[in-house]
Amino acid sequence: MTEIKACLFDLDGVLVDTAKYHYIAWKELADRLGFEFTEKDNERLKGVSRAASLNILLEIGGLNLDDAEKAKLAESKNNRYVEYISAMDSSEILPGALAFLEDCRSQGIKIALGSASKNAMTILNNTGLTPYFDAIIDGTKTSAAKPDPEVFLLGAEALGIPPVNCVVFEDAEAGIEAASRAGMASVGIGSPETLGAAALVVPSLLEMSVARLKEAFTAV
Ligand code: B16
């Protein structure tokens, strides 16, 4: 690969753990609708848009609802989720994330967000992460969900960096595929079992530094 000039970060599961709040809010909805929704079920919603998540939840519950009912349920889930993330602070930034963002900045590597969430700005502002980003692309700016490459291509464009010089950090399989379809290298955050398509997989950003990134991706 050529020189690394930008890092593009997914939000949930890479920089913060908001999956637990999504889970509680979806579970409350499933309880109200009268069916069980487990943490294992929740794995299917990671990195997936809100509307697609609701469809998966309703499929699990065996419910068939019309679009107006679905819109109401998605709104009520989101209201609960927003209550939870409104109480977030910097203590919820995942281990290693701040140090790696600082490392990128100090070495002149551009930083962008590439998240499916429409609530990304609330999370970034509450955790104090906003100032680290040169570009923020979230669910309010995209029309196609991962594995479509749109979110990362818009990020690279906003930074003015060609995709070939970008590396994506993702915790979801669909996100790794989106990076590859964008023509970008990727680092999986999590387990090699699910993220094996990434060129490099690490358990968390604690394992990451610009030096390691360059060693892994820059051709000698
Ligand atoms: P919202 P990411 C994703 O964030 C979450 O992983 C996924 O569980 C959620 O459904 C999606 O955002 C949409 O979130 O309801 O806040 O718009 O991993 O792409 O940062």
Ligand code: MG
């Ligand atoms: Mg994620």
